[in-house]
Amino acid sequence: MSGVFLGMPAFPENAAAAVQDSQLRFNLRRATRTIRGKRAAVAGELPDWAALRDAGKQIKDHTLRNLDRYLLQLEEAVTRAGGRVHWAADAAEANRIVAGLVEATGETSVVKVKSMATQEIGLNEALAERGITAYETDLAELIVQLGDDWPSHILVPAIHRNRSEIREIFRERMGEWGRPAPEGLTDDPRALAEAARLHLRERFLASEVAISGANFMIAETGTLVVLESEGNGRMCLTLPRTLISVVGIEKLLPTWRDLEVFLQLLPRSSTGERMNPYTSTWTGAAEGQEFHLVLLDNGRTAVLADEVGRQALRCIRCSACLNVCPVYERAGGHAYGSVYPGPIGAILTPQLRRSGTVASRDRLPPSATRDLDASLPYASSLCGACFEVCPVAIDIPEVLVHLRAQAPHPRAERLGMRAAGWVFDRPVRLARAQRLGGRLRRFLPRRLPGPLSAWTDTRDIPDIPAESFRDWWGRTGGGTR
Amino acid sequence: MRVALFITCVNDTLFPGTGRAVVTLLRRLGCEVAFPEAQTCCGQMHLNTGYPQEATRLARHFTDVFAGYDAVVTPSGSCAAMVREQYPRLARAAPGPSFADAVAETAPKVHDLPEFLVDVLGVTDVGASFPHRVAYHPTCHSLRGLRLGDRPARLLGGVRGLELVPLPGAEECCGFGGTFAVKNPAVSAAMCADKVHNVMATGAEVLCAADNSCLMHIGGTLRRQRAGVRVMHLAEILAATEDDPGTGRGAKAGTGSGTGAGTGAAR
Numbered sequence: 237m238s239g240v241f242l243g244m245p246a247f248p249e250n251a252a253a254a255v256q257d258s259q260l261r262f263n264l265r266r267a268t269r270t271i272r273g274k275r276a277a278v279a280g281e282l283p284d285w286a287a288l289r290d291a292g293k294q295i296k297d298h299t300l301r302n303l304d305r306y307l308l309q310l311e312e313a314v315t316r317a318g319g320r321v322h323w324a325a326d327a328a329e330a331n332r333i334v335a336g337l338v339e340a341t342g343e344t345s346v347v348k349v350k351s352m353a354t355q356e357i358g359l360n361e362a363l364a365e366r367g368i369t370a371y372e373t374d375l376a377e378l379i380v381q382l383g384d385d386w387p388s389h390i391l392v393p394a395i396h397r398n399r400s401e402i403r404e405i406f407r408e409r410m411g412e413w414g415r416p417a418p419e420g421l422t423d424d425p426r427a428l429a430e431a432a433r434l435h436l437r438e439r440f441l442a443s444e445v446a447i448s449g450a451n452f453m454i455a456e457t458g459t460l461v462v463l464e465s466e467g468n469g470r471m472c473l474t475l476p477r478t479l480i481s482v483v484g485i486e487k488l489l490p491t492w493r494d495l496e497v498f499l500q501l502l503p504r505s506s507t508g509e510r511m512n513p514y515t516s517t518w519t520g521a522a523e524g525q526e527f528h529l530v531l532l533d534n535g536r537t538a539v540l541a542d543e544v545g546r547q548a549l550r551c552i553r554c555s556a557c558l559n560v561c562p563v564y565e566r567a568g569g570h571a572y573g574s575v576y577p578g579p580i581g582a583i584l585t586p587q588l589r590r591s592g593t594v595a596s597r598d599r600l601p602p603s604a605t606r607d608l609d610a611s612l613p614y615a616s617s618l619c620g621a622c623f624e625v626c627p628v629a630i631d632i633p634e635v636l637v638h639l640r641a642q643a644p645h646p647r648a649e650r651l652g653m654r655a656a657g658w659v660f661d662r663p664v665r666l667a668r669a670q671r672l673g674g675r676l677r678r679f680l681p682r683r684l685p686g687p688l689s690a691w692t693d694t695r696d697i698p699d700i701p702a703e704s705f706r707d708w709w710g711r712t713g714g715g716t717r
Numbered sequence: 718m719r720v721a722l723f724i725t726c727v728n729d730t731l732f733p734g735t736g737r738a739v740v741t742l743l744r745r746l747g748c749e750v751a752f753p754e755a756q757t758c759c760g761q762m763h764l765n766t767g768y769p770q771e772a773t774r775l776a777r778h779f780t781d782v783f784a785g786y787d788a789v790v791t792p793s794g795s796c797a798a799m800v801r802e803q804y805p806r807l808a809r810a811a812p813g814p815s816f817a818d819a820v821a822e823t824a825p826k827v828h829d830l831p832e833f834l835v836d837v838l839g840v841t842d843v844g845a846s847f848p849h850r851v852a853y854h855p856t857c858h859s860l861r862g863l864r865l866g867d868r869p870a871r872l873l874g875g876v877r878g879l880e881l882v883p884l885p886g887a888e889e890c891c892g893f894g895g896t897f898a899v900k901n902p903a904v905s906a907a908m909c910a911d912k913v914h915n916v917m918a919t920g921a922e923v924l925c926a927a928d929n930s931c932l933m934h935i936g937g938t939l940r941r942q943r944a945g946v947r948v949m950h951l952a953e954i955l956a957a958t959e960d961d962p963g964t965g966r967g968a969k970a971g972t973g974s975g976t977g978a979g980t981g982a983a984r
Binding site: 251616621643662669690694701703714 | 726732733736750763767769893894896907908938940
């Protein structure tokens, strides 16, 4: 994945700083709660939401089980329609292919449709190394790019920014990238959107190459589908002479019939709308246009081999789990050290990076994201809100617990867990431990030492009772004596 | 009906008053209560922290201990959810059919207290009296795991003198999450700050829940802040009557400090 996250500390450390950032907390609280409410309203108004959700799950599972077959069908259909299909095993190969295709056009700049796959592989940075400038055209991605920042949300990448911050970014940076912000720009959302429109319009008209991702690929016809709100995607997909789409292999759907389900699930789950403003579909190359499809694996087939973890590949990147997650709301997206933050990121990132496990520990240098990735499955209280809202019923808590079992455990924790297990193995040991605790209860300090100080930093410990329940039961026959 | 009480390790060790309240309540409703003394822990902490082997060992022990009872009642939504939802998964991963059979036999008979009262015994008025203003926190495993819905509210609605006030943001996690509370203390505390804020906004005297581990976290924060709001397990409120308002002290012979996870008021 993208190099910007290399060497980042583990989640708890990142989150500890984030929770004290009042501006971030304020922005996130407002934004997540607004979208959360909208999603709940539009999902709740469909009487067959549960059935749709189940259909979405079934279609994705079926496709993933037959991925080899459907991918070949897609390749054939895209080729037949005049497109060229490229296969990329990892990020480096995908970046190499895309850079080569852009260089072959003789252009040194490209416009981009918002795409998670290209962020996952760090495409913009890779293109920059080859002297190619990639211009983001989604409003929020533009804010992130102009601000030298990185995205903190899948759907609304600049969710951590409020409008006055955006105004500052536009005023200070737009000029360096193209048309400057208008004089006297205010932080009125309409004024900000208009400034972005003017800035981007020049870019659309001047660009010969566009790079996109896709929300869905339909195997039977070789059609790609992009859902968006702003119309920038439509501009990028239609104006330039060369279109390159980088798409994860799990984005496949067998037929147009299947798409019907997802065109209901995705907008309602992501933006909380009944329907998104722009839905673009294209099949192969349009007349006078060159079309390349780069099919990206980058760890996906390895995830597919894990019977529990593979359900993460059902994800349609709607972000409903982010917006409802109490941990995400307080820690923000950057704490997750990945383009995929929140609950889905906590299960997707370590799996795609093949990192954060005992097995991978020796393979990776400490400077990589291995400590961060090992901490991600623990970045959840397992409250289950993410599973409840997921439109394709990914049991995120189940995968989190599954990944925790593979993660390296701190020594003190391992010893503590082993000791607790030993005590719980025999009731007599538990009873003795309880009696010891009862006798020592007066000496228990108000602030506990070591890792347990994490409890007493913000909470009192309960009074230890003189007698455990089992001893009371034994002494009184359950209160009958 | 012969009912086995699964007290849970946390209640057994730290909140025996809750256990005594469950015994009092179930007897008052005509149940014969057994306490299989070989019980220890369901293994939830081990499983959720990434130690499935230890969890499986404890799960095997649990199914041995509780085989053969009509029903197993536990005053913890998360432990009930562990047995009902996670044991079948552990059984699928474990070799041999005997454990899977034991899980299939025992797990469906394990009930969280509100569920047992409403669904199995069919009561919502348990004859309790508790003249106080109470807010109820539904806890994640009860709400989204066991899907207890309005059962706790119906039980509290049947309590004489009790004024139930709605808790804003009730469905949001308090931030306990087992070892999450110490592995991610900053986020856990930030979540609890919001929960406590919402509790205070209700003007309630008592915060009630059906899981003492969540209450230990919220109650510990309330107590640290000298907020003067008490936390109580649902069982303790349901056990209280006009004749015996000393909730949590439960059956007559009880000793020790009663009420649940404890607050300034209880000290």
